[in-house]
Amino acid sequence: MIDALRADESNLYALVEEFFRSSFTTDNAIITEAVKRMLAAGGKRLRPRITLLASAACGGAPEQHLHLAAYMELIHVATLIHDDVVDNAATRRGVNATAVDFGNRVSVLAGDYLFAWIFKNVTANYPHPVPNILSATLADICDGEVLQLRALGDVDLPVDGYTEIARKKTASLFAASASCGAIMGGGSAAQIEALRKYGDNYGVAFQMNDDLLDMTADERSIGKPVGNDLTERKMTIPLVLALRAGNGAFRKRIERFYGEVDTEQIPAIVAEIAEQGGLEATQHAISGYVDRAKAALKPLPAGAAKEELIRLADALRAG
């Protein structure tokens, strides 16, 4: 199982797809289409991967927890469907925009249906506290997303504010994926807490790396235009850290840019963020969270699953 996971990333993709195809039944063609389309858009299936590895790291048999792993990915998919809801559909950019083809109303209902379907299955098949952890996680994700909306364009957002948002909107689901895998794998309280901490730190590093890729990767590899976060006036960690360097002219430049976004300026803005040390400081911050994620695994016995969790964390270390 572990070897298969390591050898072939597409295995998990196939697993989630297959489970979903065989289990997600609704007579409602529009809901099914909206959900399947978002699922087919791909992704690295990191959340289910972490669930399975966490169960294995605690001595469980990961093949018994494939459904639980799939639910983790599907919670992520449901949040992506809701992310598609926009205030003006015409301005939506990027792929996967259910809202553009089906309308905002259908995006909302398809995401709600998927959440409900997941909770219906989880409450029927998993013991306390698994359903409780998943609903608390969904609350955290929403809270984080609203905090992020409020922080749009806020050049005064401190690093702590950024981290709170990343922890809630991104890391909470990684923490839940890891801790629920540990619970179902029969882990001790200390092991469950170790894996929760791993997921939490992994998730913050993951979000920071995602922010970095938005500025440094090419459009094809990330599936959206470079600097898309800047277009959306997000306060990403490279920008937050670049602003912390304290250059007044740079700050004014960002204030002007966020006052009226002009996408043609994005390459120059990214260059300035790099000049202010924002990219380098981000790599340093990611490294710190990767170290903490790995340190959290200490209570777990050595073995292939633990090694793979370490490898996944190290893969976020940029540069």
Added chain:
Amino acid sequence: MIDALRADESNLYALVEEFFRSSFTTDNAIITEAVKRMLAAGGKRLRPRITLLASAACGGAPEQHLHLAAYMELIHVATLIHDDVVDNAATRRGVNATAVDFGNRVSVLAGDYLFAWIFKNVTANYPHPVPNILSATLADICDGEVLQLRALGDVDLPVDGYTEIARKKTASLFAASASCGAIMGGGSAAQIEALRKYGDNYGVAFQMNDDLLDMTADERSIGKPVGNDLTERKMTIPLVLALRAGNGAFRKRIERFYGEVDTEQIPAIVAEIAEQGGLEATQHAISGYVDRAKAALKPLPAGAAKEELIRLADALRAG
């Protein structure tokens, strides 16, 4: 308790408000404001009322199930917040439009947060199958709402199609309110099923009555413009039944009207629906569901709670 419920409709309002005020904690001011505003918009709190009466009818102590009752209302509130999401905010009419003041994105997130908050509490505090019934109900509501979207302007919608939508989008939450109250009140399997059936039939009658009021009540009493359902091209039961009468000219008139809605024609359209017998046939249909709701209560012992459930059902009987 029962006397208090009967004597003063505002008691339940106050109860849900108070529970919510003291329990719904989030540092997120935008989410809190969006949810509180929708809750403050009022309503008859019929869902929590039915939960408490169902528990009492099974011999339970309703005052022990106030929180459960409040969750029923809050599920309803969360769906209303999501109903506010529109494809073009400028065209939104009526009160309670969170989306207009806060934007679609916040409406989605506030509704999601409320769903998550409810499930977090329910999974922590209620035994199986209560959390499972609530998530299955949410799935039904979404399914029904999408079916309704698909049926907009569809003059061929049969009565069965209408009933399926009403059962899913409206009756499922009444059925859950009644059956969860019965479960927590210590009802037998037969009593729980009796109350589920009561809620199901009550809910269909409730939706039909709501459809009727949209055409016959005045704007102030229903809080939205008369004929609003016609503006939204909904296939309400008076219209479905009027079309079933088979008048070809009437059908063409409706097809033209739904081809391009002109609100000035609404009084004339309502008059034609009445002429085709749509209002009368609706009253007859409501009466049938009210009878079935009351008949479902047969396995329950006589008493104040059962009487009040009967009274609530009879109150839906129009005319």
